[in-house]
Every structure is written in C-alpha cells, then in structure tokens.
Amino acid sequence: MIWLLFLALAALALAPLGLALLRPPRPQGRREADLALYQAQLAELARDHAAGRLDEAAFTAARTEVQRRLLAAPAEPAPPTNPRSAALLAAGLFLIPAGGIALYLWHGAPDVPAAPYVERAAAAARDDALLAQLRSRIESVPPQSEGARQGWLLLGNAERGRGRMDAAAEAFSRALAIRFDAGVAAELAELQIGRGEMEAAATIITEAMRQDARDPRLRFLSGLLEARAGRPQNARATWQALLADTPPEAPWRPFLERELQNLP
The missing domain is CATH 4.10.860 (DNA Excision Repair, Uvrb; Chain A)
Known part of the structure; x- marks a missing residue:
C-alpha cells in the first residue's frame, strides 16, 4: 500500500508536466x-x-x-517545437519518480519510528518526571502554607498547558482551599464551564464577584455561564454592560464583541 501511495503522489506532482506535453503549443x-x-x-x-x-x-x-x-x-507562424526539449520532458516523467524511489531505497528507513514522535514522547516523559517532583515538593511543605498554594498554582498551570483539565482543576481547587483569590477562581470557573460543571462554576463565580465585582474576566465568565445554560438574554445583558465599561483599546474587546454577535 505504501508504494501505491508513493506512486499516486508522484503522479499527482508530475501531472502538470504531463499536461504541458500533451497540450498543443499556443501561438x-x-x-x-x-x-x-x-x-x-x-x-x-x-x-x-x-x-x-x-x-x-x-x-x-x-x-x-x-x-x-x-x-x-x-500572420506569424507558431514557434517551432523543439523535439529535444519535448524528449527531455517526457524522460523526466519517468526519471524523476524512478530516481526518487531509488534514493528512498538507498537511504530510506520506513520501519524506523518518526523522529518527531520520539522527541515528543521524550519531552512528555521529562514533563511527567518534573510534575512528579513538583507534587513531592508540595507534599513536603505545610499543607496550608503559601508555599503549598504557590505549588498548586504552578501545577495547575502546567497541567492545563498539557491539556489535562481534570488535573488542572484539582490543583486550582487545592490552591483556592488554602486562600481564596478572585483571579484563581476565574481560572477554575473557566475550566469548570468547559467541563460542563455549571453549578460548581456558578458558585465559584458568585463568591469571586463578592471579592471583586468589577473584574472583567469574572463578568465575562458570568455571561458565558448564562449563555451555556440556555439564557442568551441574560448573557447579552451581562456582556453589554461589560462592553460599556471596556476601554476601546482593551485587547479583549474584539473577542467580547464577537461573542455578543454570536448570541441567538
């Protein structure tokens, strides 16, 4: 199958050259x-x-x-076709794929795993080892200390960067349990909304807005929660109020306007 694929790709790449040979010359x-x-x-x-x-x-x-x-x-006669050039082009239709296959057979190694995959696997293994060390260090400090809180925050960001949202949400929850912070609450609420945990996200957002009711990210997440819950009118009212308080140069303003337009 792999050789058939190679031949098909070679034919596709050389199709323009074949068409040039078959097409009569234009005057x-x-x-x-x-x-x-x-x-x-x-x-x-x-x-x-x-x-x-x-x-x-x-x-x-x-x-x-x-x-x-x-x-x-x-009237001018059409330029004569050079037989030698046509012959070279026709030979190229055969020689180019034949040379490519010969070169692959000489230097190729189809059974060797792809180098990028190996590199990604090695990087993932290193990340796992680093995160395991981070967890060990968090466990070695007093559980309610600021050092533990910072460790959970670092771990949550790392897990989210790797796409492991469950582990990231757990780490942010541990950090919030040590000391509640509106910014960290927004991080956790966004993860919870993405996972469909609407009630938990609503509880976190409500508590965080008691601490900082003007925080734009919390206000946006509040509207997002309403939109995901099937209440577009509530979401529109929340986002329009946020848009009115958003400076024209704010980097999130275009995103907010686009989300408003997408509401039903």
Whole structure:
C-alpha cells in the first residue's frame, strides 16, 4: 500500500508536466496581440452603438475599418517545437519518480519510528518526571502554607498547558482551599464551564464577584455561564454592560464583541 501511495503522489506532482506535453503549443506573437486588440475595439464599438453614442452610419464605418485592419494583420507562424526539449520532458516523467524511489531505497528507513514522535514522547516523559517532583515538593511543605498554594498554582498551570483539565482543576481547587483569590477562581470557573460543571462554576463565580465585582474576566465568565445554560438574554445583558465599561483599546474587546454577535 505504501508504494501505491508513493506512486499516486508522484503522479499527482508530475501531472502538470504531463499536461504541458500533451497540450498543443499556443501561438504567440504579434498577430495574437493584434487579434486581442481588434476584438476589444469591436466590443467597445458595439457598446457605444448600443448606448446611442454612435449612429448607424458611424458604427458601420468604424466596424468596417477595424475588420479591415484585422484581416490585414500579418500572420506569424507558431514557434517551432523543439523535439529535444519535448524528449527531455517526457524522460523526466519517468526519471524523476524512478530516481526518487531509488534514493528512498538507498537511504530510506520506513520501519524506523518518526523522529518527531520520539522527541515528543521524550519531552512528555521529562514533563511527567518534573510534575512528579513538583507534587513531592508540595507534599513536603505545610499543607496550608503559601508555599503549598504557590505549588498548586504552578501545577495547575502546567497541567492545563498539557491539556489535562481534570488535573488542572484539582490543583486550582487545592490552591483556592488554602486562600481564596478572585483571579484563581476565574481560572477554575473557566475550566469548570468547559467541563460542563455549571453549578460548581456558578458558585465559584458568585463568591469571586463578592471579592471583586468589577473584574472583567469574572463578568465575562458570568455571561458565558448564562449563555451555556440556555439564557442568551441574560448573557447579552451581562456582556453589554461589560462592553460599556471596556476601554476601546482593551485587547479583549474584539473577542467580547464577537461573542455578543454570536448570541441567538
């Protein structure tokens, strides 16, 4: 199957070259340019006549003159086809894929795993080891200390960066349990909304807005929660109020406007 795939890709890549060999040569030269010019002039005369800018006599005389010049245009023979160039192109249709396959058989190694996958696997293993060390260090400090809180925050960001949202939400929850912070609450609420945990997200957002009711991210998440819960009117009211308080240069303003437009 892999060789059939290689042959299909080679045929696709060389298709333009084959079409160039099969297509008859187009005549090039002064006559072709003259024909295009005279045809454009005839079309322009027809438009002027239809618009009433030329009467019948003037139109007929002008058309006759253009047709006379068209017939009098010198004919030029098409440039001769170089047999040698055509032969080289035809040989290339065979030699290029044959050379590519020969080179692959000489240096290729189809059974060796892809290097990027190996590198990604090694990087993932290193990340796992680092996160395991981080967890061990968190467990070695007092559980309610600021050091533990910072460790959970670092772990939550790392897990979210790796796409492990469950582990990230757990780490942010541990950090909030040590000391509640509106910014961290917004991080956790966003993860909870993405996982469909609407009630938990609503509880976190309500508590966080008691601490900082003007925080734009919390206000946006509040509207997002309403939108995901099937209450677009509530979401629109929340986001419109946020938009009114958002400076024109705020980087999140275009995103907010787009979300408003997407509401049903």
